[in-house]
Amino acid sequence: MPVDPRLVYVDMKTRRAQFHLDTLEVTVKNWIDSKPYTVIHDDNFEKAVHIVRIEDEITPELIPMSLGDFVCCLRAALDQLAWALRVRTLSEREQRQVQFPIAKVRDATYEIKRALFPPAVADDIDSFQPYLRGDSFSSDPLWQLNELWTMDKHRAIPCNSNSFNLNFPFQGWQRYLRHFTNAIEVHFPIAAFYEGPMNLEPEISVEILFGEHMGEFEVSMGRLREINDFVGKRVIPRFTRFFA
Secondary structure (H helix, E strand, O other): OOOOHHHHHHHHHHHHHHHHHHHHHHHHHHHHHOOOEEEEEEEEOOOOEEEEEEEEOOOOOHHHHHHHHHHHHHHHHHHHHHHHHOOOOOOHHHHOOOOOOOOOOOOHHHHHHHOOOOHHHHHHHHOOOHHHHHHHHHHOHHHHHHHHHHHHHHOOOOOOEEEEEEEOOOOOHHHHEEEOOOEEEEEEEHHHHHHOOOOOOOEEEEEEEEEOOOOOOEEOHHHHHHHHHHHHHHHHHHOHHHHO
16 A cells, blocks of 8 residues: 555555456456357358358457446546646646646647646656657557547447457468458358368457457557556656655
8 A cells, every 4th residue: 555645546546457457357368268159161052152150259248348447447547646746726627627648749738738737747747648659659558548448438338349360271261251240251162172171160269359349449458458567567656756
């Protein structure tokens, strides 16, 4: 438990974020280990193809819910840290603006937010900003955390998709691939069997991605761990000196 009482809530939030991340990891692992897909073989003699269809199962509700709880707690830890670090002469209106700023550009809005902190604190906040990465801001862990949090708060539960890595043990099978909403089909010409035996049992691995459903922004389970470590081991500890 932190010595300074102003860090107690920050510590509580980061520990709760870790709890939700641990829950998410276990749930995702158990779901993937259950092989959440069905493989169906069928012959369409009219089209002279053998069809291998892989249908995915609906993601368990606990997965996106745990993800939302995790990002909410971790983002709240940063904002409560910011509240503890604010300058002490804020107006009521300024107090409502206090948050840990996360910006992809250094604009007038960012300058207003950083002015709510003592200069030395503001300088440290600057050092963690995604805008320092230029056009690569979207790869920044704080930007990714903030994007997941904003998405979960305002738009949609941030569960992007289930990623199925599919393979058959022979070359050229990819040209027979077909994509559907909740399934993948591979249409093998029956004539191909005349060239010799073919193993038509697919090798499948599953990964779940987080972000806006079917959107471009997505993070993996491993990336969530990195975001959690970045906030808990690099960002928050940088500011503990201000509480000495």
